[in-house]
Amino acid sequence: MDWTAMAAPWLRIEADTDAAHAPVRHELMARANLKKGQRVLDIGPGAGITLLDAARAVGPDGQVTGIEVAPPFADRARERTPRNVDVIVADAQDHAFEPATFDAAISLFGVMFFRDSVAAFANIRRAMKPGAPLHFACWGPPERNPYFTMPGRVAAGVFGPGAAFDPTGPGPMRFGDVEKLHAILSDAGWSAEIETLDMVLAPPGSPEHVASIQMTIGAASMRIGQAKDAGTLTDSQRDAVKAGMVEGFAEMVEDGAVRVPGNFHFVRAVA
């Protein structure tokens, strides 16, 4: 996945994404339970919301390092974080980390995109002090996450079936299968506990607004981009995708707000 190319649309909707994912982020940070003075690694911090959380948790005597493959995300993360945060632009899979450096590592939705997951988790493990924990959150199975599947289904209704989903390749839904995730972490030398929770995402705004965000990133926007690149996209196709998603999100409204059920794995692994 070309995250540098994808950064611009992501950064345009940064506030919406931060708000939508907040329940998962809060759960992750509570589990990570970072302490004052620690050195913490954040893998794939994107625009940097978890760097902010971690910097607050470790305080001015601690140090937080983000490793982020896409320069535009790293720039934005540096802009919004305090002095005890640094962001390395590099691929976490093969970056030459200083060995045995970090007291803890965290990642919110940032570890599902490696070319070789076992190699990447093994590389990250070498950067950890003995016994230091890695906490990350990732999406559970697609069928439990309508935030992905509903826009994908709507787009398929307009454009026809998309490419078959490869559950082993880099992508947000890669670790839906807990057994496979356990095996990957174990092969990389980690001892992991995985807890799976149903949670409710709270993307801000009306169904119309949430659908407009999904016209910018996600499964439907990807299909729109493909049709545009092929020179076949029509206004009526674009309007139909948007209208279908407005309808889909309207069905998820509770007490006047869009509430999207989701399923997430929370991983605690020890080096």
Ligand SMILES: C[S@@+](CC[C@H](N)C(=O)[O-])C[C@H]1O[C@@H](n2cnc3c(N)ncnc32)[C@H](O)[C@@H]1O
């Ligand atoms: C889904 S985004 C999550 C961003 C952020 N953690 C958040 O939750 O807002 C995935 C992030 O991982 C980064 N990423 C993907 N592959 C990476 C790699 N191999 N090394 C470092 N960062 C990577 C992407 O550039 C992107 O910022």
